[in-house]
Amino acid sequence: MKIATWNVNSLAVRLPQVLDWLAANPVDVLCLQELKLSDDKFPLDALTAAGYQSAVFGQKTYNGVAILSRAPARNIVRNIVGFTDEQSRVIAATLDTPQGELRVVNGYFVNGHAPGTDKFEYKMRWLEGLRNWLRDELSAHPRLVLVGDFNITCDDRDTYDAEGLRETIHHTTEERQHLQALLALGLHDAFRLFEQPEKSYSWWDYREMAFRRNRGLRIDYILVSDALKPRVSACVIDKLPRKNERPSDHVPVVAHLNLL
């Protein structure tokens, strides 16, 4: 089975691109972030017609996440249990696939603006809340994936300018320690389980021709639990949608799982 994550930066604008991408890439699960629309505006019918069920946690203007899946979803949880949040950033669901259960946690991690700001403090508290909840989720669901827009570069390979951007947002030691603490719960970056091209990124600024110059960051991840790690056969970043007219600034990441 194939699972993908994509920050679409407004599903209202990007729906045609999502439908085109699904037609060309018929994945079993697609996790979306930054829907930027309320639940009543979610394009349920178009995605149903494309063959996908939708578990949605929308929000007007900002944030918003959804899990699209061919298999039915149950035990849907919205936001982090034990962490009060005004913003719609997390949705989790158990999928009953033909190859058994899969717990999917989809997150739009806090941006954080800059170290020393209130937004950065919120990011740190949010990451701690996520970790505390995920510890329980992993105990209850050994076959778990945590995917989404993490808004953190894992290490210096994940940025176009490691020296120039050192200790700036998405590159700070504090953010990276939080990501390492998540991994220490028993999660693995599917992308790094395989040899990958150098300078592989999942996001490029809209400005300064950043995509053409490949000045990007890898901040969108698929993390798999210990139990799933030996079941991952590939993980790739699909840069093609960044060449579309009116593209999202992020592109999809896809992992192949050989479930039993």
Add this chain to the structure above:
DNA sequence: ATGACGGTGTGGCACCGA
């Protein structure tokens, strides 16, 4: 040093993202 681009909501610009 700053802003650059794009989306949203409001209203002719501000805020936010990464």
